[in-house]
Amino acid sequence: MVAQFDRDRLKEQLLHGAAALRVEINNVQAQLLLDFIAELLRWNRAYNLTAITQPQQMVIRHLLDSLAVLPLIEGERLLDVGTGPGLPGMVLAIMAPQREHHLLDSNGKKTRFLFHVKTHLGLNNVTEHHCRIEHHIPEKLYNRVTSRAFASLDAMLMNCESLVAEGGSIVAMKGKLPEDEIAAIANLPTKAVWRLERAEPLAIPGLEEEERYALILRREQESA
Numbered sequence: 001m002v003a004q005f006d007r008d009r010l011k012e013q014l015l016h017g018a019a020a021l022r023v024e025i026n027n028v029q030a031q032l033l034l035d036f037i038a039e040l041l042r043w044n045r046a047y048n049l050t051a052i053t054q055p056q057q058m059v060i061r062h063l064l065d066s067l068a069v070l071p072l073i074e075g076e077r078l079l080d081v082g083t084g085p086g087l088p089g090m091v092l093a094i095m096a097p098q099r100e101h102h103l104l105d106s107n108g109k110k111t112r113f114l115f116h117v118k119t120h121l122g123l124n125n126v127t128e129h130h131c132r133i134e135h136h137i138p139e140k141l142y143n144r145v146t147s148r149a150f151a152s153l154d155a156m157l158m159n160c161e162s163l164v165a166e167g168g169s170i171v172a173m174k175g176k177l178p179e180d181e182i183a184a185i186a187n188l189p190t191k192a193v194w195r196l197e198r199a200e201p202l203a204i205p206g207l208e209e210e211e212r213y214a215l216i217l218r219r220e221q222e223s224a
Helices: 007-020 027-047 055-067 089-095 108-121 153-160 179-183
Strands: 077-081 100-105 126-130 142-147 164-174 192-201 213-222
Touching (some): 007 055, 027 089, 027 108, 055 089, 077 089, 089 100, 089 126, 100 108, 108 126, 153 164, 153 213
Parallel strands (some): 077 142, 100 126, 142 164
Antiparallel strands (some): 164 213, 192 213
């Protein structure tokens, strides 16, 4: 595995893909992103944190896929729900050191990896949370909540409504556009009013044949 990790070639692949996404990456960020997947590969041998084991595919399916939503992130505090080994949360944290990034997962092996990575890479803007989403009580509400692992929009909205500040939003990463789930939003038994702001198609370099969307759902106001 070490012999396959050609850092110069992977950096070239990363920078080329980021340019296609119109995301600027400096040398420090590129180094940290490659360090992240290098650690993920190393830990994966013992802990099975990801099914993707080829470095070139990790650049595409982990780094570039996460970087695609970077332009959609706003606000000072972000929560990444079901982050797994830090996707997209750890990637977003590397790219935006000025923002607080809270990474939540119920799997202890994965949150231990997150603690290792933030310490190893010196990421002072990352806090990992080992718990289920319904048990998470933040000190302050979040401007953005992201996820690429939730099974359905209704589950995400109902579990996250108490975590998102009014005017904040959820960015749900999806494959095919879930039209039935989108249609059901208006009838959810939530206190908050959610509006689909837009469904942003994501063109991931290397995954041109696969559909990718980021659904941006805005929390507007409390219902009566």
